[in-house]
Amino acid sequence: MGYLGVAAHANIADAQYMLGSLLLNEDEEEEKDQAQRKNKELIRDAEASRQRSQRADDAQNIKEIRKEARAAYKQYLLEQRRKKQIKTERLAGAASVVQHATTGELDRAFGKTVELLLDPNSKLEPLLENGDEDYADITKTHLDTTIAVEWLRRAADNSSRDAHVQLGNLCLSHDPPMALQASAWFTRVTRDENPHPDALYNLGVMLFEGIQHAEPPFPGNKGASIPFFTRAAEVGDVSAQFFMGMLLHQGDKELEIEPNFRSGLMLIEMAASKGHPAALYYLAQLYRSGDEANNFPADSAKFLEHLDKAMEAGDADAFFCMADMYFHGSDGFDQDYEQAHGFYMVAAEQGHADAFCCLGALYYNGNGSKQDFKKAFLYYQEAADRDSMEAWKNLAEMYMVGRGVPRNEATATAIIKMLKKTLIARNLVYHVDPGAEQVLYLKGFNYDGAKLSYTITSLPLNGEIYQLSDIYSEYGYEPKRAASPITTIPTTVTGSNNRVVFLRPPFGGPRRDNKYAEFRFTVTDGVTKSNEGIVVITTSDALVSSTFDLDIDKWGIVSNGAGADSLPHFQPISRGVQLSYYIYGLDAVIHRREDTGDDSMLWYFTAPPKFLGNHWSAYGGSLDFVLSSAEGSFDAANLNLAGMGHLVELECATCAQFTGITLAMPLSPVFSYDGTITQFQLPLNELAGWVKDPKNILLRWSPPTQCELVSVLSGLSALRILGDFTRGYESVALDSVALRHGPGQPVKCYTSTV
Known part of the structure; x- marks a missing residue:
């Protein structure tokens, strides 16, 4: 059996732990390879079964069939384990497991002794004096998970601290979880002066979250979890340091923990310095956005530095973030769909649901690769299997029109019904x-x-x-x-x-x-x-606002010609009640069209990041702002586009499966502007006069649906307010911008297919 087996049989705890871990890992790797192949095969069979099904109008049909496939997959694993044990017994010279195996051997073959081995209160039989009798045949042992667990158990009984932790982890991975037994294994190595860091952290997680599906259920107790996390952080557990860092950074009223930015940051940086993937990603995002309330400035160089380190550490969210930046061309990156595809793929390989959904969108739209509806469908399925509602919506659309899958309106309707059944x-x-x-x-x-x-x-x-x-x-x-x-x-x-x-x-x-x-x-x-x-x-009633009391509040200017200022000017003076401390912009170059005389390059004020992102609560509210002009002729004959330009544009780059949606509020007929100090209040509902870009110059802009407007507000990537109204030079001031909330998100738009 080799030196390791001899040492393990000689009751040397470290050898027993190493042998148990080695055998367990070998067994898991073998099963993993087989499982992945079989799982894919069964899911393909499930999809074929679903397409042949006569129950396509059943809202639960899709999920049920895939659930059946996964149940078949579990049954397959059980059968493989049984077949493997039979093969092992035959290698040992037994013609029939049933005829020649002892009760103990039958238990091993069907995995029934594992629960006893994982129970810390059970007793093991002493090792036989002749080690070769049961354990010399390495062909047998490396095929039997039970033997691996037994070696770990013997190591724990011989005071191996690591074996205690691994047995606790095995208890938690059992189906159903053996939470009480896990807590007993962990607790045994947390009571001395040198507690095991992993055991402390694992106990903290169990108490913080609870394990309701365990038998019996393990109740959560967040207050009781904190001492375990704290002690684990003190003795060097990197996950505990990150957890406590986040808790201190954000605070927790339920636990009566006040936010402490500096202490939280210190612990997060400590975890990041040890290579903790999530801590590195957390720091990256902190440097990306900054924290004005705590005088922590944004730093794009440090953001990218920590993001790179998080990716090196294998953090799926970090890969997804990098992919997203390449997709949108943000944070100083040029738009590059091929690079985005590569990073989405790495995140997806780690099971990231949104990454699967984004890969589906790339193939659906042909971004960075040849358009391939079949691949899009498969990636959307993977995302849907991970509970991505967006992916389910996209699958419904593909079934409805027959893209990437045979057209099946009944199945599309079934998916929509299933989504609508979601509370x-x-x-x-x-x-x-x-x-x-x-x-x-x-x-x-x-x-x-x-x-x-x-x-x-x-x-x-x-x-x-x-x-x-x-x-x-x-x-x-x-x-x-x-x-x-x-x-x-x-x-x-x-x-x-x-x-x-x-x-x-x-x-x-x-x-x-x-x-x-x-x-x-x-x-x-x-x-x-x-x-x-x-x-x-x-x-x-304002969700976010800019009153320009101190500076330009990170507003910008776009489309004002080459070499023009990209920032507005700050004016700390008052011009009446409605215009006090404001920003302004002015024409840099006039690009006059020969056919109409209009200025072909209209500049806009662009909103800062705080106005962007998820502002679902603005639906039913309004966008308010004040405009004024000190220079320029606003006679009707001098207005660009005969006064029909876009007063405001709202853009969502991720809407409509990443093809994007742009909404505009035309200056006429609902509104008009003559250059005087004017208060605008644009209602944020689909009946207010908003129109949607059809992305085709031959088609007219048309009113958006309610859910299209909600989706744009939920994913704002740009908000622009017109500053260039006339064919000649003018200066236009902007003040008191506010995005005001409405009563809440419309019910139907939680399950919209937008």
């Missing part, structure tokens, strides 16, 4: 004044009208949430709120009509843009549970 916890926005308490209605939705239960899943860092008092819930009499705030999560909402009370203190609380706080909730019908809905509490 929705609605995203909501409320404005609460300082010192006020306000009753908030939580809103959920399901298409079949079943009664829903509401659960608070996160608490706000600022302000407090209360249950309704019984008297207010029942009769509407004061006091509105219960005696004490909600301090633990998850907490089921008990107030009538799904109401809670938010209390905002008279003073205090950071102001990031105009958002004061947020918390989250889910809904359930007793069978399924929704994704989290977000409730945003604002300091005003």
Whole structure:
């Protein structure tokens, strides 16, 4: 059996641990290779079965068939394990496992002794004096996971600390998880003066998250988890250092942990210095955006440096981020679809759902490669298998029109029905004044009208949430709120009509843009549970604003000609109530068209990053701003495009499967501008006069659908306000820009196929 086997049989703990780990890894690698091949085969069979199915109008059909394929895959693994053991027994000279195997050997063949080996309270039989009798045949041992676990168990019984941790991990990977046994293995090596870092961290994770699908369930206790994370970080566990760093950076009201930027940053940097992939990516994003509230400036060089290190460490999110920058041509990178494809592929190989979806979009649109609807379909399927709702929507569209897959309207309808059956916890926005308490209605939705239960899943860092008092819930009499705030999560909402009370203190609380706080909730019908809905509490009805009190607030100018300033000018003076401390731009070069006399190069003010990204809550609200001109002729005959230009343009580069959507508000007929100080308020709804770019010069711009407008607001990549109105030179000032919120995201647009 070699020196390692001899040493293991001699009860040397380190040798037993090494042998068990070696055999376990060999067995897992062999199974992994076979499993990957078989899994792909079964999924292909499932897709063929689904296409042949007569149940295409069943909303659960797609998921059920693929679920059956995965069940078949698990059964295949079990059969392979059994066949492998039979082969092993035959190699040992046994003609029939049933006729010649002992009870113990049969247990090994069918994996029934593994649970006993993983139970720390069970006892092992002593090793036989003749090591060759059971363990000399390496052909047998390397084919038997049970033997590997038994060696690990013997190592643990001989005080191997690493074996304790590996046995605990095996308990957690068991189906169903053996959480109590795992906690026992971990706890045994955390009690001495030199606790095992991995065991401390693993106990922290178990307590922080809980393991409800274990048998028996393992309840979570976030408060009890913190001492384990703290101690693990102190003894050098890099994952614990990163976890505690994030916790201190962000704060946690439920755990009564106040944000401490410097301490959090120190721990995150400590984890990053040791090569922790997620810590490196976290730091990269911190350097990318900066943190103005904590005087932490953005630094693009350090962003890219840490992003490179995160990719070297194998972080899937880092690869996805790099792919995204190449796709959009952002952060100083030229747009390069081929490079984007390569980085998306690396992220997808690590199971990144969004990367699979983006690969599907690349092939669907022929970006960076030849257009291939079949490949797009396959990548969308991989993303859908990882619960990407966007991928499911795209699959529905492809079935509906027959791209990359035979046309099947019934299947497309089935997918849409399945998506509609998804419960929705609605995203909501409320404005609460300082010192006020306000009753908030939580809103959920399901298409079949079943009664829903509401659960608070996160608490706000600022302000407090209360249950309704019984008297207010029942009769509407004061006091509105219960005696004490909600301090633990998850907490089921008990107030009538799904109401809670938010209390905002008279003073205090950071102001990031105009958002004061947020918390989250889910809904359930007793069978399924929704994704989290977000409730945003604002300091005003503006989600984000620029008043230019100090500087240009990172606004820019585009399309003003070669060599023109890309930044507006800051003017710290007042020209009345509506125009006080503002920015302005002016024509650099006039590019007059010979046929019409219009200026062919119209310049725009461009919004800074804080106006971009996900502003779903602006739907139903408005975009407000003030324009004024000190120079230029605004006579009707001197207006560009006869006054029909675009006053505002909204752009979403990722909408419509990354083909992009651009919406515009024409200056006429709804609005007009004569150069005087003018307050504009553009409603953000599909009936206000917005039009969509058809991406074809032969087609007219047409009104967007409700969900197209929501999707653009949810993924804003550019917001432009016209500054160039006339055929000649002019200067135009901009002030008091605000994106104001509406009542919340429309229900139908949670499952839109946009």
